[in-house]
Amino acid sequence: MEYILLMSFLTENxxxxxxxxxxxxxxxxxxxxxxxxxxxxxxFLEMIKVN
Incomplete structure (x- = not known):
């Protein structure tokens, strides 16, 4: 069985x-x-800055 971690965030909007x-x-x-x-x-934010 595969386990998935779901994380929910609120965006700036x-x-x-x-x-x-x-x-x-x-x-x-x-x-x-x-x-x-x-x-x-x-x-994740650091990855966005690099790309």
């Missing part, structure tokens, strides 16, 4: 945006999920 990360390990702890929620947007 107040619109909802979803991000799906597939292949997440099933034993992901709440602390690991919280770390993803904090770090991923920062990493």
């Amino acid at each position: 107040g619109e909802k945006s979803n991000l799906n990360i597939s292949g997440v390990k099933p034993e992901l702890t709440p602390a690991e999920r919280n770390t993803l929620l904090v770090l991923f947007p920062k990493i």
